[in-house]
Amino acid sequence: MKQKDKYEIVSELARRRGFFWPSYEIYGGVSGFITFGPLGVLLKRRIEEKFRDFFIRRLGIYEVENSVIVPAKVFEASGHVEHFKEPMVECKNCKRKFRADHLLQEFAGMSDTETEKLTLDELDKQLRINKVKCPECGGAFDKPQYFMTMFKTTIGPYAEAVGYGRPEAAQGIFVEFKRLYDFAREKLPFGVAQIGRALRNEISPRQGPIRLREFTIIDIEFFFDPEEPNCYLLDEVENETLRLIPAELKLKGEAKPVEVTVKEALEKGYIKTEWQAFFMAWAKRFLLSIGVPSEKQRFIEKLEWERAHYSVQGYDQEVFLERWGWVEVSGHNYRTDYDLKRHIEFSREDMRAFKELKKPIEKEKVILKPIMEKIGPIFQKDIGEVLKLLEQTNPEEIEEAFNKQGFYMLGKYKILPEHVQILRTKVEEKGRRFIPHVVEPSFGLDRLVYVALEYAYRIKDNRALLSLPRDIAPIQVGVYPLVSKDGLPEKAREVYKMLLEEGFTVEYDESGSIGRRYARADEIGTPLGITIDYQTLKDDTVTIRDRDSWKQVRTKITDLPHLLREYFRNKIEFEELGVAFKE
RNA sequence: GCGGCCGUAGUCUAGCCUGGACUAGGACGUCAGCCUGCCACGCUGAGGACCCGGGUUCAAAUCCCGGCGGCCGCACCA
Numbered sequence: 001m002k003q004k005d006k007y008e009i010v011s012e013l014a015r016r017r018g019f020f021w022p023s024y025e026i027y028g029g030v031s032g033f034i035t036f037g038p039l040g041v042l043l044k045r046r047i048e049e050k051f052r053d054f055f056i057r058r059l060g061i062y063e064v065e066n067s068v069i070v071p072a073k074v075f076e077a078s079g080h081v082e083h084f085k086e087p088m089v090e091c092k093n094c095k096r097k098f099r100a101d102h103l104l105q106e107f108a109g110m111s112d113t114e115t116e117k118l119t120l121d122e123l124d125k126q127l128r129i130n131k132v133k134c135p136e137c138g139g140a141f142d143k144p145q146y147f148m149t150m151f152k153t154t155i156g157p158y159a160e161a162v163g164y165g166r167p168e169a170a171q172g173i174f175v176e177f178k179r180l181y182d183f184a185r186e187k188l189p190f191g192v193a194q195i196g197r198a199l200r201n202e203i204s205p206r207q208g209p210i211r212l213r214e215f216t217i218i219d220i221e222f223f224f225d226p227e228e229p230n231c232y233l234l235d236e237v238e239n240e241t242l243r244l245i246p247a248e249l250k251l252k253g254e255a256k257p258v259e260v261t262v263k264e265a266l267e268k269g270y271i272k273t274e275w276q277a278f279f280m281a282w283a284k285r286f287l288l289s290i291g292v293p294s295e296k297q298r299f300i301e302k303l304e305w306e307r308a309h310y311s312v313q314g315y316d317q318e319v320f321l322e323r324w325g326w327v328e329v330s331g332h333n334y335r336t337d338y339d340l341k342r343h344i345e346f347s348r349e350d351m352r353a354f355k356e357l358k359k360p361i362e363k364e365k366v367i368l369k370p371i372m373e374k375i376g377p378i379f380q381k382d383i384g385e386v387l388k389l390l391e392q393t394n395p396e397e398i399e400e401a402f403n404k405q406g407f408y409m410l411g412k413y414k415i416l417p418e419h420v421q422i423l424r425t426k427v428e429e430k431g432r433r434f435i436p437h438v439v440e441p442s443f444g445l446d447r448l449v450y451v452a453l454e455y456a457y458r459i460k461d462n463r464a465l466l467s468l469p470r471d472i473a474p475i476q477v478g479v480y481p482l483v484s485k486d487g488l489p490e491k492a493r494e495v496y497k498m499l500l501e502e503g504f505t506v507e508y509d510e511s512g513s514i515g516r517r518y519a520r521a522d523e524i525g526t527p528l529g530i531t532i533d534y535q536t537l538k539d540d541t542v543t544i545r546d547r548d549s550w551k552q553v554r555t556k557i558t559d560l561p562h563l564l565r566e567y568f569r570n571k572i573e574f575e576e577l578g579v580a581f582k583e
Numbered sequence: 584g585c586g587g588c589c590g591u592a593g594u595c596u597a598g599c600c601u602g603g604a605c606u607a608g609g610a611c612g613u614c615a616g617c618c619u620g621c622c623a624c625g626c627u628g629a630g631g632a633c634c635c636g637g638g639u640u641c642a643a644a645u646c647c648c649g650g651c652g653g654c655c656g657c658a659c660c661a
Contacts, residue, residue, distance in 0.1 A: 008654095016594050016612080028635060028651040083661055090584080098658070147584095149661070167661085203659045204584070211660070308661055328660095463623070483619055511614085515622035520612095522622090534620065543621075550622065581621095 006322035010453050011208055013464060017524050019043065019453065020209060032205035032213030034446070039524055042474035042505070044216070044449045047290060048195060050472055051218060051443070054286050059233070061191035061220060062180065066172040068197050069155065072162040077346035078171050078339060080164075083309040085148040087123050089141040100127065100144040107132045120144050151199045165199030169219040170440060172196075174339040177223075177351045188353055188436055189224035189275070195445070209450040210327060216445035222275055223436040225355060226337070231274035237281035238263040243298040244315070246270040250301060257298045270301075272313045276332055279441040283317050283330050290448060291455040291469050296320040299332070310338040319451050329451060330443040337435035344435070356431040363429050368395035369421040379413065386413050395422060456525055460550075466525030467548050470568055476505045477564065478521040482533040484510045492532040495542065495557055499530075502561040504568075522547050528564070528577075543581050546574045553578030 004012075015021045018037035022029045036044055056063055075081045087100040100123045101115035108130035118126060123144045126132075133139065151165035166172065173180070173192045184190040198217040205211040242265055243257035260268065262281045271277040280299055287297055302314040311333040318326040344351050370387060379386045389410050398415065399422055401408035408415045456466040470476075479496040481488035489510050496508040507526065509517045514531065521529055529545040535554075536542050542560070543552045555563060555578030566572045 012594065022652080025634090025652085029653085031652070080661080086659075086661075088584090088659085147659085149659090200660080205660085206654080306661090310661095461622085480621095482621065485619085513619060513622080513624060515624080517623090518621080519623045531621065545621080552621075 006454055006457065007208070007324075009464075010450070010457055013457070013466075013523065014040065014453065020449070022208075032202055032211070034209055034212060036449075039474040040449065043452065043468070043472060044445065046472040046474065047448050047452060048216075048218075048445060050289065051195075051286065051445075051448075054289070055218075055220060055282065055441075056193050059191065059282075061193050061222075062183065063193045063195070064173060064176060064180070065194060065196060066176070068166055068199065069153065069163045070166045070171065071155065072164060073346065074171050074175055074343075075150065075164050075166075077342045078174070079309050079342060080150060080167060080171075084150050084167060085146045087118075087120060087144045088147050089123075089127070089144045098141075100124075100141075103127065103132050104130065120146065147203065149201050149203075151201050167200045168198055168442070169194035169196050169217050170221055170335075170339070170442070173219065173221045174343055175347075177340060177343070178349065181223075181351075181353060186354065188228075188355075189222060191220055191222035193218065193220040207324065209446045210321075210324070212446055218443040218445055220279070220441050221335075222279070222439050222441075223353075224275055224439075225353070225434065226437040227434070229273055229275070229437070231278045233278055234262070234274055237278055237285075240281040240284065241294070242277075242280060242284060243294070244270055245298060245300040247301040247303055250303060257300075271315070273334055273437075273439055276313070276315075276334055276439040279439060280315060280317065280332050283332070283441055283443075287317070287319060287329065287451075289469060290452045290472060291467070292319050292451060293455075296455075298326065300326070308333065310335045312336055321451070321454060327447070327451075328444075329447050330441055333440045333442070335438040335440050337437050339438065340435045351435070352433040353436050354431050354433050357429065360428040360430045363427055365425055365427045366395040366399060367423045367425060368393075368398060369423060371419060371421055375419045378419070382413070386410065386415075389413070398422075460522075460548075463519050463522060465522035465547060468525035468527075470527040471570065473525045473527050474505070475507050475521070475524060475526040476528065476568060477507070478517065478526050478529045479506055479508050480514060480517050480529060480531050481510050482514055482531055486534070487537060488532050488534075491536055495530060495532060495560070498557070499560065499564070502564075504564060518545065518550075528567070528574075530560070541578075544574075544577050549574070551575075552581040554581040555579070 013019070017039060019040035020034050020036045022031075023033040023035045024030050052063070055061060072081065075084070089098055089100045089103070101118070104110045104115050104118075104123070104126055108126060110126070115123070120143070127141060127144070132141075150167050153163050153165065155161040155163040172194055180190075180192055195216065195218045197214055199214050202211060202213055205213055239261050241259050241261050243259050244265060245254065245257045249258065258270075260270065262271075262277050265271045266274060266277050271280065284294070284297055288294065296319060298318050299315040300318055302311070302316065307314045313334040315332045316328040317330040317332065319329050321327045340351050343349070375386070376383055393410065398408045398410075398420070402417045402422075406417070452468060452472060453466065456468040458465050458467050466473075468474075477499060479492050479499065481492035492510065493508065496506055499506045507521070509520065511517070518529055525547070527547045529547070531543045531545065531552075533543065536557075540557045541554050542557055543554050545552045551574070553575065559578075563572070563577050567574070567577060
């Protein structure tokens with residue numbers, strides 16, 4: 001019999017016990033979509049809540065929520081329409097597919113900036129000119145075609161109102177920057193998160209919850225002043241160690257990470273910005289808290305050509321999974337001012353931040369004032385556009401042109417010196433305007449669910465159990481009558497009801513032997529089992545059983561709410577829940 | 584998208600090569616009843632499956648074709 005790997009075992013458990021399974025099975029299924037079952041939803045929600053607590057509540061980050069369908073303009077501005085598609089060519093002979101641009105880079109010595117500009121026809125031409133053949137079999141290629149990895153749709157009844165399913169939640173934050181900056185009372189730094197669905201039309205998604213066409217993404221955009229890039233939270237993490245594979249090591253083919261503290265990583269220049277280093281350390285701690293030990297985590301830097309178009313430095317946080325090896329669970333990108341700059345450019349909204357200077361600077365300012373009675377009759381109905389363009393043009397540039405050639409070409413309009421008045425005034429600059437920089441930690445929540453399950457999976461005495469951290473376990477407490485007679489079920493139901501009233505997620509079970517019920521609960525990771533026995537009827541005490549050690553303690557029913565609350569907040573340990581119980 | 588392997592109850596699987604007595608067998612799980620004084624106890628019973636479509640054939644879980652899905656490799660994962 002073939003050996004099952006952990007992914008198989010965990011997926012099987014996930015299906016059997018209602019964590020997750022492939023969607024639309026009754027219609028044959030479609031790859032890239034999964035359904036979270038009752039326990040999966042609970043687990044996912046708990047991880048999400050824990051994330052919120054960790055990153056949003058405790059760090060004072062804001063959270064927003066906007067639409068999955070996004071007007072095309074947004075992704076034109078963000079560069080996704082341009083970059084989120086890949087020119088592919090297929091070998092006529094062996095049918096293998098390749099990236100046309102990569103082939104030209106590799107075999108025709110073109111740079112990525114060169115190939116980026118080429119159209120499909122030009123790519124085709126270049127492939128022919130350079131006689132690029134299939135690197136696998138030497139065959140000829142078909143014409144290149146784009147594969148667009150964003151889902152495209154139309155908004156409303158008009159075909160020209162193109163919309164895309166967002167491939168990241170980040171743009172939903174950037175486009176709202178003005179209001180968010182305002183909300184932050186115009187102070188930097190601040191962070192904004194969005195947790196929501198994202199869509200990517202993957203060519204061939206596999207690997208269950210690891211690669212999906214629709215998934216839950218968590219994007220945090222952290223905005224800061226590039227001239228004040230210091231992270232005021234750094235002392236919280238500076239001695240945290242990170243296992244890093246920086247680009248320089250990766251290029252040498254080094255697979256072993258260096259282990260450095262956050263402080264060292266910054267000093268050695270492995271990580272360019274303090275905030276990014278901070279978030280990486282925070283992400284490491286988060287993964288620890290959902291059950292992934294340090295040595296099963298690492299950060300690997302993306303090489304220049306691997307990075308997304310918006311990123312100048314990117315680290316992937318990876319977790320070791322038994323089947324696939326190192327798998328990305330979060331990406332940490334330094335997006336600089338790329339996104340805001342592009343949205344400013346495309347939307348013409350001024351989304352710069354303002355910072356008051358300690359001492360105002362005196363500056364000479366050149367002001368351009370159109371002389372309307374002259375300029376009006378000349379441009380007549382075009383005047384509106386001319387004025388708009390003038391406003392956007394640097395007066396000094398115009399002045400310089402006048403000095404050089406006696407006129408200035410404003411687009412198609414010729415501006416002569418007599419059309420405008422150029423004034424020089426002294427102005428006090430009270431502050432500076434700039435586009436904030438952004439570091440972005442971005443997580444795939446569905447992957448975290450799988451990761452938590454794989455790391456929780458254990459075998460004890462031939463029984464499967466999920467050693468989930470207690471604060472993410474889907475069901476917190478099981479309540480069981482030792483046997484289903486003699487009034488024990490009635491008593492157990494009372495306790496069950498009381499715990500529900502107290503806000504716990506509780507399951508009542510009286511079917512089968514007590515051992516079977518413990519086993520069932522262990523398998524879905526329920527941390528505590530409360531058993532009502534004959535002693536309970538005498539003195540209102542119950543036993544509490546620990547999922548991982550199978551040890552038991554005895555405690556008073558009336559103490560349960562308070563004790564359990566503390567326990568699930570990680571304030572006390574199991575042994576503190578009562579006195580050791582001997583069978 | 585290509586190539587290889589694969590698709591039987593909730594889960595794991597037998598059967599397929601060599602078509603028929605398959606009314607599709609088993610184990611675990613589930614449910615009901617009995618039993619049960621702390622780790623999947625036992626007994627009785629119940630419900631539950633051949634991925635979809637087409638073809639070959641007197642007859643298809645079994646052979647053939649197509650589709651869908653899964654896994655692995657290639658490519659892809661911005």
